[in-house]
Amino acid sequence: MIYYFALLVFAFAACTPVFMHGAEKPNSVFIMVDDLGPGWVDFDGSDPTINTPNLERMADAGMVFTRAYAAASVCSPTRAACITGMSPAQIGxxxxxxxxxxxRHSAVPGGPSDAPSINQLPLELPSYARELKKLGYATAFIGKWHLAGEGSMRTKDGIVDSQYHPEHYGFDSNLGGCAYGQPKSWFDPFKNGTLENREEGQYLTDRLAEEAVAFIQANKDQPFHLTLWPYNVHKPFRAPKDLYKNNGNDHYRAMLESMDNAIGRVLDTLEAAGVSENTLVVFYSDNGGDKATEWLSEKKGSLLEGGLRVPMVVTWPAVIRGGTSTAEPITSMDFFPTFVHMSGGSTDEIKELEGMDLMPLFKGADQLDRESLYWHYPHNRNGVKYSMGGVVLSRDWKFYNGYGVQPDVLFNLKEDPMEQTNVxxxxxxxxxxxxxEHEAWLAxxxxAEPDYSTDTAMIPAKQR
Structure with a gap:
């Protein structure tokens, strides 16, 4: 009888949320920046001249993910995947x-044309913010959304389809989130209908940091979740004059410093409020860099590693041991179940989810119970190699399905991290x-498939 009771106690403990062990419900802060690839943060050790000390601070206090991936090589699909826990292919x-x-791709005359892709995030899909609201969390969205309609840069305020703004997906408040894929102005007046002008000339990233600080201070006595998605470091590259001068008249590096300063303000506020110990802070990017990484092939828009790999570091002092790292591949869909499960919720009834809870990695596990990750980008993009196509990543092996635009390719990333040799x-x-495996997942x-209708010669034999 004692043996069976012990088993029951162990089973209960294994599935009990962290906060039930005497602590309060944990908070979470999800910081996702824009167009930042590996090699442009100092915690990956690639460039000692990059000035991101607060990210280094996070790395010292938490866990670095050396093989973090975005769900897409461009921004909107990744953002949708983060919110819903569903792949861009499933969302459409x-x-x-x-x-x-x-x-059509100018470099492939007569090749397949782009598949259709929707221009907003459907309201009926799952949202981690909605799930957290059910659990009693205060929620806020601050920053770039880019999931609410097309043609935003032709508007006066970035508002195209306001019914698809963050407040309709479970966020109590929305500051900055509209249809904009990039800011119309980096300085106040921001020309953003969801962000009131307040201090003429103020830099956008500083303003978003102020709003993040105010939210944390206002909600420090209850469980909260903050999604902070700055517009840095998206083009056009603009930064405050003092940071510009301090970084050798380099706007891009100045934008990196501004981004890092904002993160520092968030970390300082969590500490001052006395909640940093039990708050998960995630730093992540929505796709590979607009500026290429020296030790990865290609950049944003490509299905090679430089387009899909992103910098990632997390802190949660109550759970994660500082100064650690993991090489386990993770992706955008994993954040949904992680935020919900760590907060005491369940995702059992949400059948669409494709992500996995990252908690085992936070606690020191070597890997997740997952063999492969998948990508589908049925679109042409000039200026990069391997844009249209699909990918299967299975540990060290990466298969590129060329969709008739390019031949299929197989890489061994352990032996060939620059993806130079097709094996x-x-x-x-x-x-x-x-x-x-990839075709079964697509089905x-x-x-949605690319359109091959105008030139059957370009259709791969398996699709004819």
């Missing part, structure tokens, strides 16, 4: 808003298995 939002169905001829069984999520 597979490129940045607005999409361009029918567009498909020496590993045909591996390539065939991964191709079938399971009902992914």
């Amino acid at each position: 939002l597979t490129t940045h808003i607005p999409g361009a169905p029918g567009r 498909i001829s020496s590993h045909p069984e591996m390539a065939d298995r991964m191709l079938k 399971s999520v009902k992914a």
Whole structure:
């Protein structure tokens, strides 16, 4: 009887949320920046001249994810995947808003044209903010949304379809989130209908940091979740004059410093409020960098590592041991179940979810119970190699499904991190298995296909 009671106690403990062990419900802060690739933060050790000391502070206090991936090589699909826990292919939002169905790649005459992609996040889809609201959390969205309609830069205020703004997905408040994919102005007046002008000339990132600080201070005595998605470091590159001068008249590096200063203000406020110990803080990016990384191939828009890999570091002193790292691949859909489960909620009834809870990694596990990650980008994009196509990542193996635009490719990332050598001829069984796996996944999520109708010669034999 004692043996069975012990088993029951162990089973209960294994599935009990962290906060039930004598602590209060944990808070969470999700910081996702824009167009920042690996190699442009100092915690990955690639460039000692980069000035991001607060990210280094997070790395010292928490865990670095050396193989973090975005759900897409461009921004809107990744943002949708984070909110819903669903892949861009399942949502039907597979490129940045607005999409361009029918567009063709200038380098591939007669090749397939873009698949359709929706221009807003459907309201009926899951949202981690809604789930957290059910659990009694105060929630706020601050920053870039880019999931609410097309043509925003032609508007006066970035508002196209306000019914798709963050406040309709479970966020109590929304400051800055509209249809904009980039700010119309980096300085007040911001020309943003969801962010009131207040101090002429104030830098946008500073203002968003102020709003984040105010939210934390106002909600420190109750469980809260803050989604802070700054517009840094998206083009056009603009920064305050003092930071510009301090960074050798380099706008991009000045924007990095401004971003890091904002993160520092958030960390300082959590500490001053006495809640940092039990607050998960995530730093992440929405896709690979607009500026390429020296030790990865390609950049934003490409399905090579430089377009999909992103910097990521997390802190949660009550749970995560400082100065640690993991090489386990993770993706955008993983944040939904992580935020909900750590807060005491369940996702059992949300059948659409494709992500996994990251808690085992936070507690020191070597890997998740997952073999593969998948991508689908049925769109043409000039200026990068390997844009239209699909990907299967299975540990060290990466298979690129060329969709008829380019030949299929197989890389071994452990031996060839720069993706220079196609080993498909020496590993045909591996390539065939991964191709079938990718096609099965595409079918399971009902992914939209590129349009091959005008030139059957370009259609891969498997799709004819």
